[in-house]
Amino acid sequence: MDLRQVEYFLAVVEHGGIRRASAALHVAQPSLSQGIRALEKELGTALFHRVGRRMVLAPAGTAFVRPARQLRRDASTAHAAVASALGLAGGRLDIVSEPALSVDPTARLIGRFRVEHPRVTVRLIGPMRESSLTGLVREGTCELGFGYLPQPTFGLQMRVVAGHQLFLVLPPRTPGAGEPAPLAGLDGLGMIVVPRGAAQRDFIDPLLDAAGAHTRLDVQIAHREAILPMVLAGVGATILPGPRAEEAARRGAVIRPLSPPITREVALFHRPGELSSAAQAFAALAAGH
Numbered sequence: 380m381d382l383r384q385v386e387y388f389l390a391v392v393e394h395g396g397i398r399r400a401s402a403a404l405h406v407a408q409p410s411l412s413q414g415i416r417a418l419e420k421e422l423g424t425a426l427f428h429r430v431g432r433r434m435v436l437a438p439a440g441t442a443f444v445r446p447a448r449q450l451r452r453d454a455s456t457a458h459a460a461v462a463s464a465l466g467l468a469g470g471r472l473d474i475v476s477e478p479a480l481s482v483d484p485t486a487r488l489i490g491r492f493r494v495e496h497p498r499v500t501v502r503l504i505g506p507m508r509e510s511s512l513t514g515l516v517r518e519g520t521c522e523l524g525f526g527y528l529p530q531p532t533f534g535l536q537m538r539v540v541a542g543h544q545l546f547l548v549l550p551p552r553t554p555g556a557g558e559p560a561p562l563a564g565l566d567g568l569g570m571i572v573v574p575r576g577a578a579q580r581d582f583i584d585p586l587l588d589a590a591g592a593h594t595r596l597d598v599q600i601a602h603r604e605a606i607l608p609m610v611l612a613g614v615g616a617t618i619l620p621g622p623r624a625e626e627a628a629r630r631g632a633v634i635r636p637l638s639p640p641i642t643r644e645v646a647l648f649h650r651p652g653e654l655s656s657a658a659q660a661f662a663a664l665a666a667g668h
């Protein structure tokens with residue numbers, strides 16, 4: 380059985396269709412479809428029902444998901460064993476990171492790692508959903524993961540490697556730049572927020588409630604990259620972690636540290652057991668961060 384075809388099958392399942400799977404794997408859609416048809420031919424059954432442009436799991440496909448993930452985990456384990464045998468003279472390190480952490484600490488640590496170990500290839504991916512971050516590590520798709528706490532860490536080992544202070548980010552020319560912003564003082568403030576269920580909102584909302592701050596929801600938006608442009612356009616305020624708040628300040632926004640100071644911890648996750656040499660070296664860099 381061709382492992383690449385198994386990866387194609389799982390990508391369609393996990394990303395919800397051929398188009399998204401193709402983008403995630405950087406594979407042309409016809410090649411991905413052809414690989415899945417070849418896998419179905421080898422297994423002697425259809426894994427998906429084609430409903431218009433949608434791919435819906437057939438009963439055989441549902442039954443194949445668990446063994447397919449086991450095949451991927453076994454391949455990941457074998458890859459790690461070969462990488463360990465190579466030491467740091469080659470191999471690949473797969474990392475998943477929340478997009479908000481892609482600059483700090485992820486990019487900075489990858490930069491330092493590549494300077495010290497230039498022959499190890501690093502693949503960095505972002506989860507389709509926040510909830511899938513630890514899942515990608517747990518199932519062996521990635522050896523290491525970066526994410527804000529809290530996370531569903533069952534079956535994983537983790538260590539806190541950084542902390543990001545939270546800042547109130549306001550439109551340009553708003554008075555009070557640099558002054559502490561008491562949580563209670565946010566009562567009635569118009570905010571740009573992510574939907575309920577997103578980790579950052581679930582972290583912040585109870586703190587605001589405890590302070591008696593009932594903010595006004597001006598805009599709710601799922602696309603985080605659009606939050607800062609809206610703040611800069613004067614639509615409303617938001618709360619961002621330090622690295623993103625610093626970027627906002629460079630682009631003209633006014634930032635104020637929350638009072639009392641609030642920090643979100645950043646953790647590095649991995650599965651129990653021996654890590655590859657590359658992952659061990661990267662984890663050591665992160666621990667010294």
